[in-house]
Amino acid sequence: MGTEDAGGDTAKVTLPTEPPPPPARADPAQFRCCSRALARPVSVAVFSRPEESTQVSLPAQPRRQFRSTALARDIDTAAKFIGAGAATVGVAGSGAGIGTVFGSLIIGYARNPSLKQQLFSYAILGFALSEAMGLFCLMVAFLILFAM
Numbered sequence: 001m002g003t004e005d006a007g008g009d010t011a012k013v014t015l016p017t018e019p020p021p022p023p024a025r026a027d028p029a030q031f032r033c034c035s036r037a038l039a040r041p042v043s044v045a046v047f048s049r050p051e052e053s054t055q056v057s058l059p060a061q062p063r064r065q066f067r068s069t070a071l072a073r074d075i076d077t078a079a080k081f082i083g084a085g086a087a088t089v090g091v092a093g094s095g096a097g098i099g100t101v102f103g104s105l106i107i108g109y110a111r112n113p114s115l116k117q118q119l120f121s122y123a124i125l126g127f128a129l130s131e132a133m134g135l136f137c138l139m140v141a142f143l144i145l146f147a148m
Contacts (some may be wrong), residue, residue, distance in 0.1 A: 087140040
């Protein structure tokens, strides 16, 4: 059995004399382990604690308790104060907004006194919205200080 190239040479094809070895069979325990790992959500596989994992058997190690040092507590307290101070900056913006609203109200009265009632209702709406933003900033500051 031979084939010819373009150059006229013949190449012989040889058939293997012995059959290939049978494929290796998977261990049933390994199959169960892998199928169980594939059935779990990725988040469980990634975020599970190593001591809770039943797939890998490691020698038992004593579990260390969470320790908080004085330095770590001081850093956490300083971070709270910095965060609360940054959240309180919005209260100053609220004060500036209220000043702008009532300053514009006075300018509007001076230009057209006949629109006094309509301008006043708009000023109260602007005051309420600006004050609400200031109160939200203050609430976030208190949450940072006392709820974390």
